[in-house]
Amino acid sequence: MVIAKTTSGEIGVLAGHIPMVAPLAIGAVKLKKADGSTDIVAVSGGFIEVRPEKISILAPSAEVAESIDVQRAKEAVKRAEGRLQGKQDNIDFKRADLALKRALNRINVHEGNI
Structure with missing residues (x-):
């Protein structure tokens, strides 16, 4: 699961989600892995592109916590x-x-x- 802050609000995306593209706000992106661990990444805006089996984040900068x-x-x-x-x-x-x-x-x- 990926949780991200878009310019319209927070979204959560699971596998199989419908395709979409949304602008990201300055904020945190949470990456919840299959093993239960979570990575938190600071992003400085950008875009999130969602496909049924893949999520791409394009950001000017991104840093793991x-x-x-x-x-x-x-x-x-x-x-x-x-x-x-x-x-x-x-x-x-x-x-x-x-x-x-x-x-x-x-x-x-x-x-x-x-």
Whole structure:
């Protein structure tokens, strides 16, 4: 089973699901394996493509929870917050906001707060 956060809400997909494509939001993707274990992956958007026997996820970046560098993510949060709070005219606020959301997602996935 795959559980993913799309831009329309959370979806769960089992084998044999009808084909579909959906845009992914910044969030966690849970991969529940046949042996009962679960992998959690932080994704920064992208798309999920579902076929009856295969699921593909296309994302600009994806990191398994255990491999996330939390210190680097915390530094990214500080940088993004600084940009958002700054009074500079040349700051791209949408880009800074997305950077903040991606960094917070990485921290939350690593810590299991999903």
